Amino acid sequence: MPRLSIVIPTYNRGHYIFECLQSIWDQGYQDYEILVVDDGSTDNTLEILQPLIENKKVKLLHQTKSGAAAARNKGVINATGELIAFLDSDDIFYPSKLKKQAEYMDQHPSVMILHSNFNKFDDFGNDLGTKYTSFFSGHIYPEILLYWEMLMATSCVIVRADLFNEIGLFDEDLTSAEDLDLWARIARKYPIHHMPEILAGIRVHPQNISVDKSKMAERHLKYLHKAAKEDPNLGEAFEKKMYSRLFMYSGFNMLGEGTQKEMQIVRKFMVTSLKYWPRQLKSLLGYLASLLDQKSRYRLTLIWRPIRDQRLAIKKIFP
Numbered sequence: 001m002p003r004l005s006i007v008i009p010t011y012n013r014g015h016y017i018f019e020c021l022q023s024i025w026d027q028g029y030q031d032y033e034i035l036v037v038d039d040g041s042t043d044n045t046l047e048i049l050q051p052l053i054e055n056k057k058v059k060l061l062h063q064t065k066s067g068a069a070a071a072r073n074k075g076v077i078n079a080t081g082e083l084i085a086f087l088d089s090d091d092i093f094y095p096s097k098l099k100k101q102a103e104y105m106d107q108h109p110s111v112m113i114l115h116s117n118f119n120k121f122d123d124f125g126n127d128l129g130t131k132y133t134s135f136f137s138g139h140i141y142p143e144i145l146l147y148w149e150m151l152m153a154t155s156c157v158i159v160r161a162d163l164f165n166e167i168g169l170f171d172e173d174l175t176s177a178e179d180l181d182l183w184a185r186i187a188r189k190y191p192i193h194h195m196p197e198i199l200a201g202i203r204v205h206p207q208n209i210s211v212d213k214s215k216m217a218e219r220h221l222k223y224l225h226k227a228a229k230e231d232p233n234l235g236e237a238f239e240k241k242m243y244s245r246l247f248m249y250s251g252f253n254m255l256g257e258g259t260q261k262e263m264q265i266v267r268k269f270m271v272t273s274l275k276y277w278p279r280q281l282k283s284l285l286g287y288l289a290s291l292l293d294q295k296s297r298y299r300l301t302l303i304w305r306p307i308r309d310q311r312l313a314i315k316k317i318f319p
Helices: 014-025 045-054 068-078 097-107 163-167 178-187 213-230 236-255 260-276 281-289 294-317
Strands: 004-010 032-038 059-062 083-086 113-121 127-131 158-160 193-203
Touching: 004 014, 004 068, 004 097, 014 032, 014 045, 032 045, 032 068, 045 059, 059 068, 068 083, 083 097, 097 113, 097 158, 097 193, 158 163, 163 178, 178 213, 213 236, 236 260, 236 281, 236 294, 260 281
Parallel strands: 004 032, 004 083, 032 059, 113 193
Antiparallel strands: 083 158, 113 127, 113 158
16 A cells, blocks of 8 residues: 555646656655546547556546546545645646655654645746745634635645545535635644745646636635635634635736736726725725736836745745
8 A cells, every 4th residue: 555645636638747747756755656537638638648557657537527626536535545645737746745745744743734835837947936835834724714925736735644534525616716725624623734845846827727817706705705604703804804805816916917908807806805804905005006007017016026925935934
């Protein structure tokens, strides 16, 4: 029985899947199984995987198109390892990722979930910067429901398999933010642990679900409504604040390169944010920034993002 199971959901990622798998084979850690869950692909994914299945390098599970949450759940249910790592089929592990995280879990038997920092890159190999996720460390519930500046990447996470028996699986009723929902449910009961190393690469490309930024707020709102329903102790004020911050950061994510049509959506988001939480002054600044021309907004983004990333990097050193 392998120590670790790696669950890879995939849908029409034939052009990425081999690079994804190669990043696992290049690890300095071999005590694992790979479970690829095909979510009804119609491209050449199965053709690429067939020889790997025959050589027993991967285990393939099939399902009709049901979404990433259902695919990850199918992988978790069929996993045999004590530890479960996730890897999206367009992402990659960096060398020693599995070894370092497995050793950490062995050395800290009370740790239930562990993640790391990550890099973003595009299809041309361009480095899009390091993302520091040190906020997600310790007892961070319910604050995790307010945080949108930087999010944990699923491909950086490793958990104990037993955790799913207690917390439950990914919520298949959520069309997005199913990972955020799971992290929040875990954080409600356990501390989150973070390795201050860059252990995975997250690919940014036009087919990413998260690219549709204009619809992200509405999709993620369902996750927050669920969180509020499951924990009435959050209170009305906290609930309004978390909705406010969701719309505010959704708007900020569109400011840099957005068109004037998209700026109308930004202004709508900022107004919604202020309705929920009138003291959210950043929303007012975001509204004013949306009135600028695209070149000016882009310049502001170039100034702001390095400041934000530097602040998060410092937080990594001084948690």
